[in-house]
Amino acid sequence: MPLSFLTADGAFDAQEEDVPLAHHDLDRWRRPYRPGPWRVAGSAVLLLLAAFMLFATMIIAFAGTWAGAAVCLVAALSVVGTALRMLMTGVWVSRAGLRRVGVFSARSVPWDEITELRTVQQPVRWLGLPRTVQGQALIATCRSGAELPALLTDQNADFLSRGEAFRRAVDTVEAWAEDYRTVRAAA
Structure with a gap:
């Protein structure tokens, strides 16, 4: 089963052209970079924890305590959901605009509303x-x-100790914004 939120749609393959809007499926939200090792490792640890919780659910169910098994199952499924949401966290782009996805929220901004994208030096978390x-x-x-x-x-978690990947991701997001402005100006 392919997990589309883990791929960057080949955004960094050497054979692919650098024009983001040249893709055939422009209306689909896509992440312009791959999830980093820290994000994947954190999600993997949560999925490992969920596996143990599901095993505990099975043992509790075989023991005949259905209420305890249900509570344990709900807790395990919430851990799985959190792990998947952690993997989906990041910046996503499409023809519609820019979407910043967090663990608990998501905010979309149309390209028309964005006047400037810039990289700045500042204190970051x-x-x-x-x-x-x-x-x-x-x-x-x-x-x-x-x-x-x-x-x-x-x-x-996506770019810690991966400066080149950060620069490529920034360049890709800026290219999406510039291509959108070019398409809007031509229309």
Whole structure:
């Protein structure tokens, strides 16, 4: 079973052209980068925990305590859902705009509303924890003048110790924005 949220649709294959809007399926939301090893490792640990919880559910069910088995099953399924949501966290792009997906929320902004995308040096959260370190962040400015929270940082779970991957992801998101502006100007 292919897990589409784990792939970047071949965004970094050497044979593929660099024009993001050249894809045949422009209306589908896609992540312009691959999930990082920290994000995948965290999700794998949660899935391992869920496997043990499901095994415990089976033992409790065979013991005849159905209420306890149901509680354990619900807890295991919530851990699986959290692991999958962690894998889906990040920035997604499509012809419709830019979507910033978090563990508990998602916010979409149409390309028309975004006036500027820029990379800045600023204190950023390390692996999403409260501790901040100096790093780079991709910031989007809206037409209203408000700045969105950092879309990508070089210290998050996708790009920690992967500076080149961060630069490629930033370039890809900026290319989507530029191609959208070009298509809108031609129309």
